[in-house]
Amino acid sequence: MGRREVLAGAAGVVAGLTLVGLTPAGAVPAAVAKFPPTAGRGVRVLVTGDAGTGTRTQWAVADAAREFHAREPFSLAVGLGDNIYDSGPNGPDDIQFATKFEDPNTGLDFPWAMVLGNHDTSSVFPGDGGWLPRGNHEVAYHAHSPRWWMPSRYYSLRVPEQNPVVEFFVLDVNPLAAYIPPVFDPYWAVDGPYMNEQRAWLDRALAESTAQWKIACTHHPYLSNGSHGDAGNYEGLPIEPLNGIHAKRFFEDHVLGKVSLLLSGHDHTMQILEPTPATKGTRQIISGASAKTSTGQPGEPAGRHNALYQTHHELGFMVLDLHPDSMRARVVTVDPATGSSTQVFDRHLA
Secondary structure: OOOOOOOOOOOOEEEOOOEEOOHHHHHHHHOOOOOOOOOOOOEEEEEEEEOOOHHHHHHHHHHHHHHHHHHHHOEEEEEEOOOOOOOOOOOOOOOOOHHHHHHOOOOOOOOEEEEOOOHHHOOOOOOOOOOOHHHHHHHHHHOOOOOEEOOOOOOEEOOOOOOOOOEEOOOHHHHHOOOOOOOOOOOHHHHHHHHHHHHHHHHHHHHHHOOOOOEEOOOOOOOOOOOOOOOOOOOOOOOOOOOOOOHHHHHHHHHOOOEEEEEEOOOOOOEEOOOOOHOOOHHHHHHHEOOOOOOOOOOOOOOOEEEEEOOOOOEEEEEEEEEEEEEEEEEEEEEEOOOOEEEEEEEOOO
């Protein structure tokens, strides 16, 4: 689709994985036993995004992830938004959670840290991001699934709990980047209570984190060589705030230079971009091709930012191997016609 409170301490602990966060209604406790992350000092992460279609392409990527998991088990997964296409769920009991998440991911039995995307919060048309409270249905689903991990709209995960190798900061940028800005409800406004609470939480959580690696997870990217483009210039629009100018300021004021990686989806591509002076040493990674590929022209606009790796028209997923002294990234592409998968990139980032 086109352009488009405060840290409360440990809200729950599951076998070495700690969540921290608070939503307007408070963190949702799990009513079911959650799958634990794999034990050990190394953390292997399946990175997916824009997957929730229920189509054969989603299944093909999930099949490839299952094959990888059988060889090299994942500790957990990150789902970078657009979890329920095209318009988000209609409640926590919506059958779409089964057809577009549980069934395709059968056997991938580890925590899935989920991010809210613009298609998860649709109102008038798919992906407009104009019905922000709709995302609370996905938060509520946290209580019902052993895999789905979204105890609040924004939260952090530490793995393991003691002396964490990594802490993920899952953020909700939708109020800053919706096609239909929340002009009628001041709660969701750019400088309204929700975003100000999230900013204050994030600043303190990052400052207090003792993890070796700090990783921010959003749906909308800061930089992208894909068709959606960069924050502040989404879709090449000159119109504020539709161009994502407020998302750009949020990233620059609260994220960049404070985390090692920024993981995003939104563009249906896979990109590992080089850090730039603007990112203050933070590397932007996009993994949004777990069910769809880009609708832009080949290579458009692939040369805007230097990329360590990028593919714009192939399905697939990424893998992060995190250890106290190293960070390794891999990219796996998937052929939907044959179901075959190929590891096309393998590099230590640190």
